[in-house]
Amino acid sequence: MSNFLKPEAISGFPEWLPEERILEQSILDMIRENFEKYGFVPIETSAVEKTAMLIAKGSNDREIYTLGRLSNYSGDNDQNLALHFDLTVPLARYVVQNYGLLSFPFRRYQIQKVWRGERPQSGRFREFYQCDIDVVGDRELPLLVDAEMPSVIYQIFKQMNIGKFMINVNNKKILQGYFSFYGLSSHCINEAMHAIDKLEKVGVAETRKTMAEKGIGANTIDDIINFASINKSINETMEYLRSCKVDNELFLQGVDELEQVIGHMNSLGIPQESYKINLGIVRGLDYYTGTIYETTLIDYPGIGSICSGGRYDNLTSFFGDKKMPGVGISIGLTRLFSQLLKAGIIKTGPSTTALVLITSMDKNLMSYYFNIATLLRDSGIKTEVYFDSKKLGDQLKYASKKGFRFAIIAGNDEVNKNSVQIKNLETGEQNFVNLNDVCSEVSKIM
Amino acid sequence: MSNFLKPEAISGFPEWLPEERILEQSILDMIRENFEKYGFVPIETSAVEKTAMLIAKGSNDREIYTLGRLSNYSGDNDQNLALHFDLTVPLARYVVQNYGLLSFPFRRYQIQKVWRGERPQSGRFREFYQCDIDVVGDRELPLLVDAEMPSVIYQIFKQMNIGKFMINVNNKKILQGYFSFYGLSSHCINEAMHAIDKLEKVGVAETRKTMAEKGIGANTIDDIINFASINKSINETMEYLRSCKVDNELFLQGVDELEQVIGHMNSLGIPQESYKINLGIVRGLDYYTGTIYETTLIDYPGIGSICSGGRYDNLTSFFGDKKMPGVGISIGLTRLFSQLLKAGIIKTGPSTTALVLITSMDKNLMSYYFNIATLLRDSGIKTEVYFDSKKLGDQLKYASKKGFRFAIIAGNDEVNKNSVQIKNLETGEQNFVNLNDVCSEVSKIM
Numbered sequence: 001m002s003n004f005l006k007p008e009a010i011s012g013f014p015e016w017l018p019e020e021r022i023l024e025q026s027i028l029d030m031i032r033e034n035f036e037k038y039g040f041v042p043i044e045t046s047a048v049e050k051t052a053m054l055i056a057k058g059s060n061d062r063e064i065y066t067l068g069r070l071s072n073y074s075g076d077n078d079q080n081l082a083l084h085f086d087l088t089v090p091l092a093r094y095v096v097q098n099y100g101l102l103s104f105p106f107r108r109y110q111i112q113k114v115w116r117g118e119r120p121q122s123g124r125f126r127e128f129y130q131c132d133i134d135v136v137g138d139r140e141l142p143l144l145v146d147a148e149m150p151s152v153i154y155q156i157f158k159q160m161n162i163g164k165f166m167i168n169v170n171n172k173k174i175l176q177g178y179f180s181f182y183g184l185s186s187h188c189i190n191e192a193m194h195a196i197d198k199l200e201k202v203g204v205a206e207t208r209k210t211m212a213e214k215g216i217g218a219n220t221i222d223d224i225i226n227f228a229s230i231n232k233s234i235n236e237t238m239e240y241l242r243s244c245k246v247d248n249e250l251f252l253q254g255v256d257e258l259e260q261v262i263g264h265m266n267s268l269g270i271p272q273e274s275y276k277i278n279l280g281i282v283r284g285l286d287y288y289t290g291t292i293y294e295t296t297l298i299d300y301p302g303i304g305s306i307c308s309g310g311r312y313d314n315l316t317s318f319f320g321d322k323k324m325p326g327v328g329i330s331i332g333l334t335r336l337f338s339q340l341l342k343a344g345i346i347k348t349g350p351s352t353t354a355l356v357l358i359t360s361m362d363k364n365l366m367s368y369y370f371n372i373a374t375l376l377r378d379s380g381i382k383t384e385v386y387f388d389s390k391k392l393g394d395q396l397k398y399a400s401k402k403g404f405r406f407a408i409i410a411g412n413d414e415v416n417k418n419s420v421q422i423k424n425l426e427t428g429e430q431n432f433v434n435l436n437d438v439c440s441e442v443s444k445i446m
Numbered sequence: 447m448s449n450f451l452k453p454e455a456i457s458g459f460p461e462w463l464p465e466e467r468i469l470e471q472s473i474l475d476m477i478r479e480n481f482e483k484y485g486f487v488p489i490e491t492s493a494v495e496k497t498a499m500l501i502a503k504g505s506n507d508r509e510i511y512t513l514g515r516l517s518n519y520s521g522d523n524d525q526n527l528a529l530h531f532d533l534t535v536p537l538a539r540y541v542v543q544n545y546g547l548l549s550f551p552f553r554r555y556q557i558q559k560v561w562r563g564e565r566p567q568s569g570r571f572r573e574f575y576q577c578d579i580d581v582v583g584d585r586e587l588p589l590l591v592d593a594e595m596p597s598v599i600y601q602i603f604k605q606m607n608i609g610k611f612m613i614n615v616n617n618k619k620i621l622q623g624y625f626s627f628y629g630l631s632s633h634c635i636n637e638a639m640h641a642i643d644k645l646e647k648v649g650v651a652e653t654r655k656t657m658a659e660k661g662i663g664a665n666t667i668d669d670i671i672n673f674a675s676i677n678k679s680i681n682e683t684m685e686y687l688r689s690c691k692v693d694n695e696l697f698l699q700g701v702d703e704l705e706q707v708i709g710h711m712n713s714l715g716i717p718q719e720s721y722k723i724n725l726g727i728v729r730g731l732d733y734y735t736g737t738i739y740e741t742t743l744i745d746y747p748g749i750g751s752i753c754s755g756g757r758y759d760n761l762t763s764f765f766g767d768k769k770m771p772g773v774g775i776s777i778g779l780t781r782l783f784s785q786l787l788k789a790g791i792i793k794t795g796p797s798t799t800a801l802v803l804i805t806s807m808d809k810n811l812m813s814y815y816f817n818i819a820t821l822l823r824d825s826g827i828k829t830e831v832y833f834d835s836k837k838l839g840d841q842l843k844y845a846s847k848k849g850f851r852f853a854i855i856a857g858n859d860e861v862n863k864n865s866v867q868i869k870n871l872e873t874g875e876q877n878f879v880n881l882n883d884v885c886s887e888v889s890k891i892m
Contacts, residue, residue, distance in 0.1 A: 004766030005502055007539040010527065013492035015540065017547055018554065021488050037823045039800040039830025041848075042467050046459035046573050047493070047559060051516065056451055061517040068514050069563055070497065070528065071507040081456065082516065093453040094461065101463055103797065103848050105834060108464065113493060117515055127492050137834070144812065144833040155823075267813035269820055320450030351549065354485040366590065367713035374715055377483045377601075384485025387590040388551060388583070402487075402549050 012118065012126030014334060019351035019403070024337050027160065028111060031131045031331065034156045035109040038148065040133045043108050045090035047115075048081040053093055056318040063117040083115040087132045088315075088328070095136055096319045104138035105145070125334050134328030136315055141325045143257055146291040146311055147264030149329050153295055153307050154270050156331070162345050164298040165306070168278035169265075171258040171291050172310070174241070175279065177251025178227060182220050192216065196228045197282035228280035234262060237277040254290070261291055289313040293329060303339045307331045350403025354382035356442060357399040358408045361392055368415050372408060372438060379439040381446075400425055406442060458564065458572030460780060465797035465849070470783050473606065474557060477577045477777065480602045481555040484594065486579045489554050491536035493561075494527040499539055502764040509563040529561040533578045534761075534774070541582055542765045550584035551591070571780050580774030582761055587771045589703055592737040592757055593710030595775050599741055599753050600716050602777070608791050610744040611752070613716075614724035617704040617737050618756070620687070621725065623697025624673060628666050638662065642674045643728035674726035680708060683723040700736070707737055735759040739775060749785045753777045796849025800828035802888060803845040804854045807838055814861050818854060818884060825885040827892075846871055852888060 009015070016024060032042075054064055065083040084090050087110045095106060111131045118124045133152060135145045150167045157165045175196065179189040195210045204225060211221045230237060241255045258277065265275065283292045292310035297303055309329030316324045340346045356376055358369050369385055376383040384404075386395050392409070399407045409421040409430075420438055423430045424445060433441045455461070462470060478488075500510055511529040530536050533556045541552060557577045564570045579598060581591045596613045603611045621642065625635040641656045650671060657667045676683060687701045704723065711721065729738045738756035743749055755775030762770045786792045802822055804815050815831055822829040830850075832841050838855070845853045855867040855876075866884060869876045870891060879887045 005499060005764055007499070007543040007765060008496075009543065010492065010494065010496065013494060015491055016489070017544060018487040018489055021490055025488055036799040037826075037828050039798060039803075039828065041464040041798050042471055043462070043464055044467055045461055046456065047561070048456065048459060048573070050454075050456065053451060053453070055516070062515055064516040066514045066516055067529075068512045069508055070501070070510040070512050083513075097453040097455065098463060103844055107830065115493070127494070140834075142833045142835065144831075148831070148833075264812065264816075267816045269816070318451055319453060352485060352487050353482040357485075366710065370710075370713045370715070380483075382483050382485065384553065385590075385594070387588045387594075388586075389588065398549055 012124065014125055014127070014338060017348075017351065019348040020341065022351065022353060023341075023346065023348050024333075027337065028129070028131070028333065030159055031156055031333070032109070032111060034152060034159070035111075035131075035133055037155070038107075038133075038152050040107045040109040043094065043110055044112060045084070045087070045094055045110065047083055047113070049084050049090060049093065051080045051082045054082050054085065054089060056089075065115050065117055085116045086114055087112060087130050087330070088134070091132075091134055091136070092315045092319070095324065096316050096321055099321075104136070105141060106136045107133070108136075109133045125338075128332060128334030129337075131331040131333050132328060134315075134326050136324050136326040139323055139325075141311075141327065143260045143291075144264055145327045146257075146261045147268055149293060149309065149327055150265055150275055151268045151270055153293070153329060154274050157295065157306070160346075162297060162340055163300070165274065166296050166298055167270075167275035168281050168294045168296065169258070169261065169275055169291065170278055170281045170293075171254040171261075172282070172288055173250045173254030173290060174258065175228065175254075175282065177248040177254055178224070178246055180250060181246045181248040182216075182223070184216065188214055188216065192224065193282050194284070196224070196280055197284055199225070199228060199280055230279055234272065234275075234277055237279070238262065257290055283308060283310055285310075287312045291327065300339075300343060300345065303336070303343075306336050352384065352402040352404060354384045355405045355446065356381060356383040356408060357395070357402075357404040357406070358383060358385045359392060359395045359399075359410075360386050360389070361409060361411045363389060365410065365412070365415055368410060372410070372420060372435070375435075375439055376442065379443070381439065381442055396423070396425075405446070408438070458570065460571055460573070460784060463794075463797065465794040466787065468797065468799060469787075469792065469794050470779075473783065474575070474577070474779065476605055477602055477779070478555070478557060480598060480605070481557075481577075481579055483601070484553075484579075484598050486553045486555040489540060489556055490558060491530070491533070491540050491556065493529055493559070495530050495536060495539065497526045497528045500528050500531065500535060502535075511561050511563055531562045532560055533558060533576050533776070534580070537578075537580055537582070538761045538765070541770065542762050542767050545767075550582070551587060552582045553579070554582075555579045571784075574778060574780030575783075577777040577779050578774060580761075580772050582770050582772040585769055585771075587757075587773065589706045589737075590710055591773045592703075592707045593714055595739060595755060595773060596711055596721055597714045597716055599739065599775060600720050603741065603752070606792075608743060608786055609746070611720065612742050612744055613721035614727050614740045614742065615704070615707065615711075615721055615737065616724055616727045616739075617700040617707075618728070618734055619696045619700030619736060620704065621674065621700075621728065623694040623700055624670070624692055626696060627692045627694040628662075628669070630662065634660055634662065638670065639728050640730070642670070642726055643730055645671070645674060645726055676725055680718065680721075680723055683725070684708065703736055729754060729756055731756075733758045737773065746785075746789060746791065749782070749789075752782050798830065798848040798850060800830045801851045801892065802827060802829040802854060803841070803848075803850040803852070804829060804831045805838060805841045805845075805856075806832050806835070807855060807857045809835060811856065811858070811861055814856060818856070818866060818881070821881075821885055822888065825889070827885065827888055842869070842871075851892070854884070 067081045113127055114130050115127050118126055153167055179192050191214045195207050199207045208221050281294045288310035290311035293308055294305040295307040311327045313325055314323050315326045358372055373383050373385050407423040414420050418435045419432050421430055422433050513527045559573055560576050561573050564572055599613055625638050637660045641653050645653045654667050727740045734756035736757035740751040741753040753775055757773040759771055760769050761772045804818055819829050819831050853869040860866050864881045865878055867876055868879050
């Protein structure tokens with residue numbers, strides 16, 4: 001039988017068991033609910049983009065999955081397509097393509113799979129969910145938007161109930177201005193930014209070495225590392241920034257912007273213990289130009305950033321179009337979900353979304369069972385009818401394994417009395433109930 | 447500026463405007479809700495499968511999208527992957543792979559995009575949503591399941607509110623047995639089945655010609671076409687089938703099964719005007735072996751089948767595993783949605799999911815606006831705050847264009863009185879309301 005196929009998992013393309021998918025789905029629903037609570041509107045872009053579009057954003061070529069056909073197919077106009085590797089390039093293309101039909105500022109959310117040909121390693125996926133919100137302005141966009149993002153982040157992670165988290169906020173202009181003030185060339189600034197970005201990961205010694213190799217003087221390196229490592233309260237950090245004798249326009253602009261954003265965040269009522277200014281966060285992506293965010297779990301720093309984003313000057317620059325500034329955040333949900341599950345921070349529940357299993361004691365009574373199912377479903381109670389002709393004990397085992405809350409049992413006795421037995425599968429309690437009272441009885445003990 | 451990219455739609459990969467996506471999403475939610483109401487559990491399989499797996503199901507090679515990398519990447523283990531073209535092959539692979547971890551009968555739903563390299567033509571998409579349910583049994587599966595599918599179909603299309611629909615039910619064994627009885631060879635039976643499948647589309651003359659070319663005698667062709675075209679009530683059709691002098695085991699088995707399924711459908715309370723026996727439906731897919739379904743809109747026959755499926759003997763045959771019979775249905779939602787929209791049978795509403803827009807009359811009052819937003823959001827009312835510094839008139843225009851129900855307006859006067867104005871954007875009515883009453887007031891007129 002060697003010509004039969006053997007089904008195997010494909011590395012980097014995660015799949016979940018039903019109970020895991022139910023949990024993941026409930027988190028996706030909660031995220032969506034919060035996005036909508038803030039007035040973000042849904043769009044969904046196709047999984048594919050023209051390859052030229054994806055390259056224009058300067059992504060890693062080797063990570064882009066292109067499409068082909070199993071057999072040659074001429075006369076085809078869908079050559080040169082590739083799967084999107086994020087939702088930002090598609091957003092930019094969508095906004096330019098539908099410019100006249102959209103309302104600006106355009107507040108959209110997208111919850112979709114993206115594909116990236118990463119090397120397989122723990123926690124790295126090749127297919128994963130991104131949950132993104134962005135506000136895109138037509139020519140301008142006030143700093144109020146920068147403050148709203150942490151408010152959405154706060155609501156989502158509070159509701160996700162995964163312990164204390166910290167929203168790190170920074171403004172990219174501050175560090176850039178600081179480097180400029182120290183006389184670093186613009187190429188050198190980029191290198192130094194990347195070095196600071198890795199500071200927490202690789203440590204001070206390694207960062208010092210990297211910066212020295214770029215020709216930065218030892219004293220300057222110390223200053224920069226000290227500056228990026230400041231760990232004070234929000235007010236103290238703002239005071240410190242104000243007192244810095246850094247006479248650089250970009251730096252001062254960054255400090256001003258950060259102060260305004262922090263002020264608005266306070267107005268929005270984000271609890272002070274949930275966020276801090278972290279001058280050391282940089283966000284690798286080059287298109288961020290102002291405010292940046294990174295959120296981490298305080299008790300699980302190893303999970304890394306669970307949500308990040310920032311402000312960019314011009315979303316649609318590679319279309320040569322009008323200037324469209326934006327602010328956005330992204331939750332890489334698959335990675336987060338898989339790590340939370342692995343660490344036991346979230347736990348799966350039932351492998352059914354239905355509450356009630358109607359058992360089939362007697363094939364001749366099926367229409368009675370169907371009748372009960374219809375009653376329950378019509379009153380909004382999710383209900384499965386068991387069809388296999390197994391012993392009642394086996395049916396109850398199936399019910400317990402899948403995690404139903406109630407089993408409904410009816411034989412000839414019950415039918416003659418126009419009643420059922422409701423078995424609470426958690427407590428084991430079993431009650432006779434008149435058929436007319438089934439829905440209210442289940443609702444009562446739900 | 448010729449090196450700037452021009453964003454264009456890609457043929458066959460549909461995208462919607464926000465108001466369309468909101469409508470599509472509400473339909474997807476409704477379908478999911480109904481799947482869960484019947485106890486189907488969600489799974490999601492990866493977008494890709496090993497190419498060998500997809501070929502094994504004998505699909506059209508030219509329609510399969512394979513994955514490659516933009517640049518060569520050796521040492522990779524994700525060669526030979528392709529995008530799934532349906533959700534049935536993935537289900538089969540998933541069931542075999544997770545056999546020991548699943549409860550049988552396994553009732554799952556999947557609502558996912560699939561990809562098929564179709565020739566571009568109106569209503570044909572290369573990327574589209576499929577909404578599938580299947581029940582897969584371990585060795586056996588009672589005919590009750592065959593009757594439950596039309597019940598789910600009925601609930602969904604009733605709620606979709608798209609006019610009268612007809613669930614056509616048949617059993618493939620009946621026509622196969624009928625052909626056998628007439629002495630057709632098994633190859634000839636398949637050809638005749640395909641001819642009958644196209645009968646409604648191409649007409650009697652064309653079908654007669656096709657069958658004649660296969661060497662079927664003129665009288666037999668007439669008999670077959672008459673048989674497949676029978677259009678009587680359910681009871682009359684069953685009576686006719688019982689009275690047929692067709693002495694063929696497969697035929698009789700098909701009639702028996704059909705009778706049982708119809709009986710269970712009645713027990714389930716599916717209204718008789720919503721379904722009929724249609725001996726002429728065949729379902730092109732070769733793996734259906736018993737009951738088959740096709741649903742059509744009575745007032746819009748041109749849309750064709752909006753939901754179809756059936757019973758198959760063995761889902762996992764190409765894995766050489768134990769016998770796993772199943773019954774399933776599939777809604778090709780993207781095609782249906784696009785046609786309903788085009789025909790004006792469904793209409794888009796607002797391009798926002800939020801009810802309330804809080805206008806920004808005065809930048810200095812932002813914390814007051816944020817406060818109102820938090821009050822509303824905390825009581826579950828989706829709310830957007832307008833951030834741009836435009837005139838109030840422009841802000842209200844934005845609110846009307848996007849379809850908000852209410853605008854909230856507050857200047858210094860309102861703030862001093864701890865109040866707001868609520869403007870009903872449908873009626874134009876405008877009322878002063880105390881800040882404490884905002885939520886209850888909005889809820890009241892919602």
